[in-house]
Amino acid sequence: MSIKEKVVDKAQAASQAARGLANLDTTTKNEALLAMADALEDSSDFILNENQKDMKQGRENGLNDALMDRLLLTEARLEKMANGLREVAQFDDPIGEVTGMKKRPNGLQIGKVKVPLGVIGMIYEARPNVTADATGLCLKAGNAVLLRGGSEAINSNQAVTEVIAKAAYKSGIPTGAIQLIETTDREAVQVMFELNEYLDVLIPRGGPGLINAVINNSTVPVIETGVGNCHTYIDNEADQEMAQEIVMNAKTQRPGVCNAMETLLVHSEIAEDFLPEMVTKLQEADVEIRGDETVQRLVSGVQPADEEDWSTEYLDYILAVKVIDGFEEAVDHIHQYNTKHSEAIITDNYHKARKFLNIVDAAAVYVNASTRFTDGGQFGLGSEIGISTQKLHARGPMSVNELTTTKFVGYGDGQIRE
Template sequence: MNIKEKVRQMGIQAKKASRFLAVASSEQKNKALYAMARALRDHCKEILEANEKDLEEGRQAGLSYALLERLTLNEKRVEAMAVGLEEIAAFRDPVGEVLGMWSGQGGIRIGRVRVPLGVIGIIYESRPNVTADAAGLCLKAGNSVILRGGKEALHSNRVIAQVISEGATGAGVPEGAINIIDNPDREATMALMKMNDYLDVLIPRGGKGLKKAVQENATVPFIMTGMGNCHIFVDETADMEKAVPIILNAKTQRPSTCNSVETLLVHSNIASQFIPQAMAALHEKGVEIRGDKTVCALDAQALPATDEDWATEYSDLILAVKIAESLDEAINHIAAYSTGHSDAILTESYSNAQKFLNGVDSAAVYVNASTRFTDGGVFGFGAEIGISTQKLHARGPMGVEQLTSTKFIIYGNGQIRE
């Protein structure tokens, strides 16, 4: 069987299983989640052996220390995956929630009820724990899932998916609910992107390259997640005591995350006072500064920024810094370069705070806080499947609820339309 046909068969099975899951009770789904957690613990040794193979191949391929670190599993991390599944089981079941019901013509009753999406495809990169998290979230919301992990984690993902899938089927879920494409060939991803008959939505988690590939090739509906060129604008009225710690946190607390700040905009009226002080604090934390002319004049260590820097998501200890003559200029810069993830203003001006909140069109818009808060757990949604940077369906952190759709249910008693 060629890859394309193999993915199609997977789609057929996943669709079939999704019809079971759509009407499964909360108890059935939770029982499966607990069984999946147990299966991870029971097969920890096999998972770690598979992970060792990935690490060995990664070392031979010369992967960076950071990538190898993300790839690494150990007993503690497998236990965390199991606990994650148990936490998902404890969430409220989103399916079946009635979001409203009202009366219409002749006493007809019209209601809106939350239902699963059906079959969800997820494309993700190196971290193997995503395999268990994503499968758990999809199952909780009554969906089948087709997983497509990064090739660096192929062995780990294959074993994790197999183990949790067996756990789930042992608890009564039909085969086909949890699937993994363990063929590193690009053709498999292409097949997934075009499988309109069996895939209800595709969630690609990743950077620019993946976004472009999906936009250009996908015929299925998709939700882009995880692109974060985030900004902080330091207004002329900003409280310096708060501003520097917020910027340091947003840049250095975990630079590889998509909600870290990438460009700092500083109001020109405070530049000469603020830039030296803030840059000194950033340099001390090992942050490389790429500044415009004024910034470079005020900070001898800064490198000159090019236009490309304003559009770059470094995901690293690098920060682009630019002077803005006004709040409007800052908002316009953000409109031009932001990926629409998380952008913040630091200000003590009520009017400027409101203007920024209204005028910046991003998933999360902040006043006087670190952009690092954009996260399903922090927002109170529990585990997240990703952070949507598009406007359709879900925007910002996506939890279990964002893995559902709704349908209208109509109770009649013989009504016809006049």
């Protein structure tokens, strides 16, 4: 059987299962999610052994530290994945929720009801936890899922899928609802791009190369996620001690994720006081600083920044730093280079804070807080399937509600149109 035939077969099976999922009761879905969580913990030895195969291959292939961190599974991370599924089980079930019901003059009642999207295709890199997170969210929202993880995590993804699918089907989820494309051949991705007959949406989760490839080549509708060239602007009216703590957290707490800060903007009036100590702390944390001429003059050991640095999502211990002359210049820089993910201002000036929130175009905007909070769990949404940086359908962390659509329903008693 060819790669195309294998992918189509899996998509067909998911599409068939989606019909049953759309009408599945909440209790069955929740019991399945809890069983999947227990299965992850009960099968930890098997999953971690398979993950070590991927880690070994990753080291041999020269994956950087940030990617290796994304790839790694531990007992603690498996427990977090399991608890994420348990948390999703506690969410209200959005399917069947009726909104905006109105009675027309002729007596016909017209309203909207939330329904599943249908079959969701996920194309993602490195993180095997996405396999469980995405599956749990899709099932709770009544969707079947077709997963295509990166080649670097193939053994981990196969193990996680095998474990959770077996538990889900045993608990009453329609067989075929959880599908993993097990070939690492890129032809499989090309096939997914054209599966309009079976896939209702594609969600890419990974670096800019992956996301752009999906957006530019897919005929299946795409929800764009996650490239994060995130900025933090330190205003001249900022609490500098607080600003230092926020900067350290935004850059070093976990640099290989999309909500980590990649560019630091500092007002020129405080640069001489703020930057030397700030940069020293970052350098002590092994962060490479790439700065403009002013930063290089104020602090030693700074690499020159070029135009590419302002638009780069490093996902690493590298930070671009620029001194700017005021609020408006900071906002202009952000608008020119950001990816509409997460942006922050550190200031004690209420009016600047409000203006920043109003005019900066991003999925999440913060005042006096780290960009690292852009996360489904941190927002109280539980596990997320990704962070949408587009404006249609969903924006920001996407959880259960964002994996639904609506349809109109009409209740009548014999009305006909004249």
